[in-house]
Amino acid sequence: MTVHDSVLDLIGNTPIVDVSALSPNPNVRILGKMEGQNPGGSVKDRIALAMVQEAEADGTLTPGKTIIEPSSGNTGIALAMISRIRGYHLKIVLPENVSIERRQLLEVYGAEIIPSPGNEGSNGAVRRAQEIAAEHPEWVFLYQYGNEANPRAHYRTTGPEIWADVPGVTHFVAGLGTSGTLLGVGTYLKEQNPDVKIFAVEPPAGETVEGLRNLDDGYIPPVFDKWGGFDLLDGKSIVRPRESLEYTRKMAEVGIFSGISAGAALAGACKVANRIDEGVIVYIVCDSGWKYLSTGAWTLDLDEAAANAEKVIYF
Numbered sequence: 059m060t061v062h063d064s065v066l067d068l069i070g071n072t073p074i075v076d077v078s079a080l081s082p083n084p085n086v087r088i089l090g091k092m093e094g095q096n097p098g099g100s101v102k103d104r105i106a107l108a109m110v111q112e113a114e115a116d117g118t119l120t121p122g123k124t125i126i127e128p129s130s131g132n133t134g135i136a137l138a139m140i141s142r143i144r145g146y147h148l149k150i151v152l153p154e155n156v157s158i159e160r161r162q163l164l165e166v167y168g169a170e171i172i173p174s175p176g177n178e179g180s181n182g183a184v185r186r187a188q189e190i191a192a193e194h195p196e197w198v199f200l201y202q203y204g205n206e207a208n209p210r211a212h213y214r215t216t217g218p219e220i221w222a223d224v225p226g227v228t229h230f231v232a233g234l235g236t237s238g239t240l241l242g243v244g245t246y247l248k249e250q251n252p253d254v255k256i257f258a259v260e261p262p263a264g265e266t267v268e269g270l271r272n273l274d275d276g277y278i279p280p281v282f283d284k285w286g287g288f289d290l291l292d293g294k295s296i297v298r299p300r301e302s303l304e305y306t307r308k309m310a311e312v313g314i315f316s317g318i319s320a321g322a323a324l325a326g327a328c329k330v331a332n333r334i335d336e337g338v339i340v341y342i343v344c345d346s347g348w349k350y351l352s353t354g355a356w357t358l359d360l361d362e363a364a365a366n367a368e369k370v371i372y373f
């Protein structure tokens with residue numbers, strides 16, 4: 059067995075699991091890419107490492123420096139793990155209504171938390187981080203929403219991994235936060251086969267589904283424009299909070315204990331499966347369920363959990 063020098067060597071190369079037992083269409087296979095297997099626990103390990111490595115390479119990030127970043131959780135946790143290993147100070151602007159486990163994980167790795175108002179969601183955290191970064195030009199602002207290292211990480215790793223494991227993929231479905239996953243993977247897959255269709259999972263306009271972003275709600279991440287998001291996406295799948303939770307619970311039927319955005323992505327994948335005659339859909343299981351246990355996502359009555367979902371930011 060290989061002995062690795064660092065946990066950072068374990069980022070990426072995640073497995074894909076067939077969950078077609080949950081497909082509403084017998085002619086459509088549905089496959090989940092298990093990003094919770096990354097050492098920091100989510101898909102965001104990939105982009106955090108890429109942003110740090112690129113900033114180190116161009117001289118922006120030098121030993122002992124302070125990094126500031128807005129994150130509702132996973133990017134912050136990934137950056138905290140990497141910063142601890144590499145010796146950077148990390149300040150995360152975090153909406154105050156994220157699950158307790160997210161705050162605790164940041165503390166495990168020694169990051170400093172700067173709270174932002176819960177009712178302003180992730181957009182509020184972005185605004186606050188931008189203000190603080192402007193006041194402290196000596197700090198490094200990696201800014202996952204505008205940093206092309208984000209989609210590039212998925213273009214270089216997640217996309218090629220999916221293509222190598224599932225050359226017959228016909229559809230790719232993922233939630234949209236910064237949009238990095240959809241753009242990086244989508245661009246790569248379409249280069250291999252222009253017929254592959256790319257679908258974003260979004261909440262209904264005006265509704266807050268666990269931090270998922272609806273592009274019609276105002277803020278378009280700069281990376282989305284830079285990577286030609288409107289041309290790349292073939293469609294949207296609109297998913298409500300209740301459905302996200304329902305499908306998160308459903309995944310447990312095939313033994314997958316996932317985070318809530320993976321439930322949203324699976325719900326989106328099932329909607330796509332209903333619209334097509336046949337195909338192979340790959341969706342992203344962004345993280346596993348541990349960080350969400352305290353929210354009652356599995357234990358409360360579904361309606362109560364769905365009502366809570368409007369208040370808690372899941373990612």
Ligand SMILES: Cc1ncc(COP(=O)(O)O)c(C=O)c1O
Binds near residue numbers: 102233238344345
């Ligand atoms: C759990 C989870 N799911 C989905 C997403 C969305 O991914 P992306 O930022 O690549 O669009 C994020 C990040 O925002 C996340 O943390």
